Amino acid sequence: MSNPQQLRYSKEHEWLSAVEDGVATIGITEYAANALGDVVFAQLPEVGDTVTAGETCGELESTKSVSDLYSPVTGEVTAFNQDVVDDPSLVNSAPFEGGWLFKVRVEGEPDDLLSADEYTAFSGN
Amino acid sequence: MSTAPRLTALDALHRSLGATMTDFAGWDMPLRYASERDEHNAVRTRAGLFDLSHMGEITVTGPEAAAFLSYALVGNIATVGNGRARYTMIVQEDGGIVDDLIVYRLGETEYMVVANAGNAQIVLDALTERVGGFDAEVRDDRDAYALLAVQGPESPAIMKAVTDADLDGLKYYAGLPGTVAGVPALIARTGYTGEDGFELFVAPEHAEALWRALSEAGEAHGLIPCGLSCRDTLRLEAGMPLYGHELTTALTPFDAGLGRVVKFEKEGDFVGREALRAAAERAETAPPRKLVGLVAEGRRVPRAGFSVVADGKVIGEVTSGAPSPTLGKPIAMAYVDAAFAAPGTEGVGVDIRGTHEPYEVVALPFYKRQK
Numbered sequence: 001m002s003n004p005q006q007l008r009y010s011k012e013h014e015w016l017s018a019v020e021d022g023v024a025t026i027g028i029t030e031y032a033a034n035a036l037g038d039v040v041f042a043q044l045p046e047v048g049d050t051v052t053a054g055e056t057c058g059e060l061e062s063t064k065s066v067s068d069l070y071s072p073v074t075g076e077v078t079a080f081n082q083d084v085v086d087d088p089s090l091v092n093s094a095p096f097e098g099g100w101l102f103k104v105r106v107e108g109e110p111d112d113l114l115s116a117d118e119y120t121a122f123s124g125n
Numbered sequence: 126m127s128t129a130p131r132l133t134a135l136d137a138l139h140r141s142l143g144a145t146m147t148d149f150a151g152w153d154m155p156l157r158y159a160s161e162r163d164e165h166n167a168v169r170t171r172a173g174l175f176d177l178s179h180m181g182e183i184t185v186t187g188p189e190a191a192a193f194l195s196y197a198l199v200g201n202i203a204t205v206g207n208g209r210a211r212y213t214m215i216v217q218e219d220g221g222i223v224d225d226l227i228v229y230r231l232g233e234t235e236y237m238v239v240a241n242a243g244n245a246q247i248v249l250d251a252l253t254e255r256v257g258g259f260d261a262e263v264r265d266d267r268d269a270y271a272l273l274a275v276q277g278p279e280s281p282a283i284m285k286a287v288t289d290a291d292l293d294g295l296k297y298y299a300g301l302p303g304t305v306a307g308v309p310a311l312i313a314r315t316g317y318t319g320e321d322g323f324e325l326f327v328a329p330e331h332a333e334a335l336w337r338a339l340s341e342a343g344e345a346h347g348l349i350p351c352g353l354s355c356r357d358t359l360r361l362e363a364g365m366p367l368y369g370h371e372l373t374t375a376l377t378p379f380d381a382g383l384g385r386v387v388k389f390e391k392e393g394d395f396v397g398r399e400a401l402r403a404a405a406e407r408a409e410t411a412p413p414r415k416l417v418g419l420v421a422e423g424r425r426v427p428r429a430g431f432s433v434v435a436d437g438k439v440i441g442e443v444t445s446g447a448p449s450p451t452l453g454k455p456i457a458m459a460y461v462d463a464a465f466a467a468p469g470t471e472g473v474g475v476d477i478r479g480t481h482e483p484y485e486v487v488a489l490p491f492y493k494r495q496k
Contacts, residue, residue, distance in 0.1 A: 040426065040448040041424045061426050066426070089162075
């Protein structure tokens with residue numbers, strides 16, 4: 001598995017796209033998706049919600065467990081991925097693409113986000 | 126004290142197949158190889174191959190082996206025919222369930238008791254203690270066997286490609302010694318998936334050759350390796366109890382809705398008889414909580430330990446829950462107050478992290494194969 005170079009990563013295994021017009025797209029990494037197993041339910045933050053870096057903003061449920069979803073940045077949610085709500089297996093099949101989770105108008109980001117290479121070293125994958 | 130997890134004879138093979146491993150009852154076992162949903166569906170529609178070497182085999186031999194097992198267990202083992210198997214339980218003096226077991230009668234005076242991995246030592250200790258006074262011997266054979274299972278509608282066809290054993294003559298819940306892929310094996314038509322299938326007890330040194338032969342024979346039939354994760358959703362759909370979830374020492378077989386495994390009519394005394402008699406009477410006069418099925422209307426998954434609620438009150442507890450690949454909805458087994466146990470009872474929900482999600486009460490099992 002390879003972690004796309006153009007993304008940045010949190011230690012909670014989310015990825016963050018480059019910020020365009022103030023907005024970034026967020027998802028979970030392939031490593032995290034594999035660790036979860038088949039995702040069967042996604043509760044995502046709603047448009048207008050304020051999310052805070054490092055705090056929970058939803059949950060991902062897999063066959064065996066439920067995991068909190070964290071936001072890697074602070075800001076207002078501008079979109080969530082209805083396709084994932086309808087078909088949570090997208091998180092497994094295309095974690096970096098069609099399985100994105102939500103978009104945030106970034107107001108603040110922590111200074112410990114990782115580059116692709118740093119995240120690969122951190123996760124061992 | 127920490128001890129390294131035990132490895133099965135197939136450990137290196139699992140890792141070469143890219144399995145996600147998990148600790149299960151002190152064993153490092155394959156949880157899944159790729160997608161547990163695909164593995165589940167393979168067993169329902171084609172076939173799956175499992176390593177179940179963590180199960181605990183105990184051999185009982187001797188002239189009084191049958192009488193001893195009938196005393197030590199709640200079933201009437203004396204009536205098990207040669208080459209047949211029986212689902213039964215071992216209980217404490219107070220009737221609490223120590224484990225659920227399958228007993229295979231391998232010969233006139235030879236039986237194999239298969240215990241759950243987590244309880245194997247406890248069962249072994251209990252049998253060893255209870256055998257005193259009987260002309261019988263209890264032997265720990267946990268290291269003598271690897272256990273492979275082929276489960277699913279294609280399993281007879283796959284097995285026929287690797288054995289000359291009379292599989293057509295082998296009924297459900299029966300076992301016979303034979304040769305599979307050149308390897309001596311006890312071939313049992315048992316399983317824990319709700320499908321037709323076979324469990325193969327072999328010497329550990331033969332496990333890998335057998336696994337490879339079954340994989341090869343199964344390829345054209347869509348057989349894939351399967352882990353414990355799908356085994357759990359398969360058994361849950363089939364309404365089969367799991368020790369530690371639906372069965373515990375706090376429950377008698379009657380509390381678990383499995384009073385039928387207790388045979389009061391058998392000859393001689395047996396451990397737990399008095400307590401079980403009382404439990405049977407209690408169950409008749411004051412029905413205990415009943416094990417029911419719950420099907421979610423939404424998509425949130427009930428987990429073991431979650432409260433079942435109605436009218437704002439707790440009326441039961443989930444014992445097992447998972448998303449059901451076959452039904453496409455979350456399902457659960459739960460013990461609920463008798464007043465809410467009838468299928469279709471209105472207003473039942475599960476407290477999922479503070480939210481009361483609606484559930485439909487259904488009769489078990491959720492899934493029954495078409496024969």
